[in-house]
Amino acid sequence: MNQKIDQFDQKILQLLQDDARMSHAEIGRQVHLSQPAVSERIKRLESSNIIRGYRADINPKALGYDITAMIRVSTQQGRPYSQYVSDCPEIVDCYTVTGEDGAVMRVLARDVEHLQRIINELNAFGSTSTAIVLTTHVAGKAIAIPNPD
Template sequence: MLHIASLFAVVAMIGSAARWRHAASKDFPRCREQVCSFYGVFALNLELDAHDRKILALLQENARYSYSEIGRRIHLTSPAVAERIKRLEESGVIQGYSVRLNLRALGYSFEALVQVTVESHEALDAWAATRPEVLALHATTGNHCALLRLALKNPEHLQACLSSLGKIGKTSTAMVLSSHWEHRSRLPADQLG
């Protein structure tokens, strides 16, 4: 079975935070659902076999592989591959497909990581949704409640973002000098379930 590591510990931690914030509330179960939904906590109960793991590994390598190419590599028919991929998509294991862009080629010369402390996650979500320079928004633990990854054209662009963001929360910013790993886009097949 595929399980998210420490799911129950995370739910318990979130439950504790929700109880603390809403001690007087009778709506704890609803509150826990909202918090879990905000933080993206969910459970998958899907059995992955060796073929599923190989399909996931190949799609991570190149999401544009055809069903027939995947089938040729793992010794399955195209319809069998298509059915497995459909099941992986419907179950949420495969959440989508994307393109990696060269940000420098598009005029974004640097990136910044901005830790944010806000009273309202909804305000931060709304702010980030309107800002094309936001590459990622993560809810975090620690001294700050969120981490933003921004692609920026110049220092003035960063200043404008921070000024706007400062209206809804406190920030702490780090400039990315270099990236040794842009992102780990692939999990080894043996780690996929």
């Protein structure tokens, strides 16, 4: 990490991970700083790219995505997939990885037929291996904030 964080930043980051909608005034009350001081710290954490953004936690099943799958793609030379995965709304995470597979992605699908269509499209970039998620034990876990030195 390029920027040093102190115990106030550490607590602010933890509070925002717990509730990104918490007001700066409430954060100030909990960390014993003024609202303007908290606002300035949050701006600094944002400008230094420690805080990258704020998002809503959406339940995919509530939107009709009954299947979550992990798809590994053994990409083939000269068949770049990055544009496809960027444009495909059902691919919610994609990581370039080491090992036999070139990429691992988390995919949401409405049903098996929908998932099969996505797999067929990904096969244009290399061979795929798919695992359907049965249970999620940990997701969106807060990042551990290192203790300031």
